[in-house]
Amino acid sequence: MSWQTWDNGSAVVPTIIGDANWGKLALNLNDQGRSKVYDFGYSGLVKITITENLYGTGQGTATIQYRYADALFAQDDVAPLWNDYTVPTNVTCRYIQIRVIKSS
Numbered sequence: 036m037s038w039q040t041w042d043n044g045s046a047v048v049p050t051i052i053g054d055a056n057w058g059k060l061a062l063n064l065n066d067q068g069r070s071k072v073y074d075f076g077y078s079g080l081v082k083i084t085i086t087e088n089l090y091g092t093g094q095g096t097a098t099i100q101y102r103y104a105d106a107l108f109a110q111d112d113v114a115p116l117w118n119d120y121t122v123p124t125n126v127t128c129r130y131i132q133i134r135v136i137k138s139s
Contacts, residue, residue: 041068042110062097062137069110069134078105078129085120085133098136103128 037056043049049068050061060068075081085099100117102108103126108115110132117134 038068040071043068044111046111060135062135064137067134067136070132072108072110072130072132074107075129075131078127080125080127081131082123082125083120083131084123096138098138099133100136101131101133103131105129108132 038051038058038060039048039055041049041060044067049066051058052061053059062068083101083103085101099120101120102115102117104115105128107130120133
């Protein structure tokens with residue numbers, strides 16, 4: 036999906052360096068970028084696998100997080116809670132969202 040569908044938590048698209056589809060998010064310290072909430076269309080077991088730096092690296096470090104639920108939630112809702120992504124994980128859900136937080 037295009038970076039243009041992402042949000043910085045203030046209903047604004049985060050700064051993008053380069054192409055809207057293939058560029059990099061430019062996040063300042065404590066900034067973030069949130070994907071749209073994805074609807075699988077059914078509730079079931081899914082495996083969450085996120086690949087970092089697929090098209091090259093940036094500067095600094097970032098934390099990738101995900102959240103999921105069976106009930107619909109909005110892109111900027113406080114709940115459900117975010118989980119740090121470390122390894123592929125199996126979860127049961129219908130909706131999922133991913134965000135990136137600049138950490139240093």
